Amino acid sequence: MLLAPNARAQQRREREPNSAYAARRAKLAAQVDAPIVLWGYTGREEFSQDAIFAQEENFYYLSGHNEEGAAMIIMPATKPAAGDTTGAGIADTLLLPAKDPAKEKWNGLRMSPSDPGIEARTGFSTVKPLGELRANVERLAKTYPHLYTILPYESEMGGYPHEKEVVDWLQLAVPQVKLKDIRQQIYALRRIKSPGEIAFLKEAIELSVDAHLEAMKMMRPGLYEYQVGAKMVEVHAMGGSEAEAYAPIVGSGPNSTVLHYDKLARKMEDGDIVVLDVGAQYSGYAADITRTLPANGKFTPRQREIYEIVLGAQNAAMAALKPGMDMCGKGDKSVYKISYDYINSHGKDKHGKSLGQYYIHGLGHNIGLDVHDPGAYCTPFEPGMVVTMEPGIYIPEENLGVRIEDDVLITETGYKQLSERLPRNPDEIEKIMADAATQRVKEQKKQGD
Secondary structure (H helix, E strand, O other): OOEOOOOOOOOOOEEEEHHHHHHHHHHHHHOOOEEEEEEOOOOOOOOOOOOOOEEEHHHHHOOOOOOOOOOOEEEOOOOOOOOOOOOOOOOOEEEEEOOOOHHHHHHOOOOOOOOHHHHHHHOOOEEEEHHHHHHHHHHHHOOOOOEEEOOOOOOOOOHHHHHHHHHHHHHHHHOEEEEOOOOOHHHHHHHHOHHHHHHHHHHHHHHHHHHHHHHHHOOOOOOOOOHHHHHHHHHHHOOOOOOEEOOOOOEEHHHHHOOOOOOOOOOOOOOOOEEOOOOOOEOEEEOEEEEEEOOOOOOHHHHHHHHHHHHHHHHHHHHHHOOOOEEOOOOOOEEEHHHHHHHHHHOOOOOEEEEEHHHOOOOEEEEEOOOEEEEOOOOOOOOOOOEEEEOOOEEEEHHHEEEEEEEEEEOOOEEEEEEOOOOOOHHHHHHHHHHHHHHHHHHHHHHHH
16 A cells, blocks of 8 residues: 555545556456456546546556546457467556646646656556547457447446446447456456555544544534534544545434435434444545434433344344355345344334334445445355445334444454444443533533633
């Protein structure tokens, strides 16, 4: 892990060494028999003052390049057929927009193919102007009957517009070539985190823990949800987070039962339960942490009952975490099933029915460059995967939602809880909140004197 040399404009504050991205490209190249053509996002920041560019995750994972308008060609490890030289000797190529001094006056410096030492800076042995992409693709089409790219995963609506645009362009440039999908091969690589990725995830998690602790200390009736959210975002930003990993969720009372509530408009009342699902992003990598707090600093008996059931389910699931287990909906390897069975066999709703019906989402997901990083629920855990553990119970008729979410690294023999510094025990949470309330009273008296 190192600081990006001569960081410019949209480049992230930190990134992995060029060798890490080159190794990923080499792993991918060993799995294919034809070139891979990928585009990054084009960027539209020149038309919007509030736009902040963030690279398409698969492109960034393979390049470490976080500026708009780039493309890359990854050559297969296999050699072209004997006697065919049109694709021979071509190295992996990064294609960048040409230098544009007029645009840079508004938006800052950008890397360009004409920059001195651009190959060393990017880690690509060949860097060309983006305008040469079509000629390069046409030349490769003379050797290869097919090319790889990321195909849109939704055929009806075209998937992400970016994916459809790339496919449309390739079909226009080389209509005779068949396009094959490389998405799943990239996803398989992204599931296992490198040491550098784990370091960035830890930074994001530590910032998120700091923010949650601040929320515990400031939480009280009369505050608006957005005030708590704003403090947490401030903690992230002051610690070096370049963005939130996702829209902060601070849901009090009835909003605690809405999974992705992001309006943050309600004033918190005495007796409310508050779900805080807020995570920082650091150098592109996303944390995802949730705690559930009593607005007044003291859980009611019913709130504590539901909280302890969710905590018990999380502990039971995490105790079973190890390589080979999974988050499938069923099966003897499912940690989700362990958490569901715990919730469904502890406690009842107001009508005497089991609580499993109020556990309305999965147990967790992979995190990485995306807060919902690639990784299917039924994919067995492997060492190096980083996943969330987030059971929850949501009872709308009681205005009572509880979710506890932590980030864990799968190890060779089990797991490491990366967010363990943030208390989960309800007694510890109440003590932090009580101590903070006492301190506030002292400060108010001082100001009164």
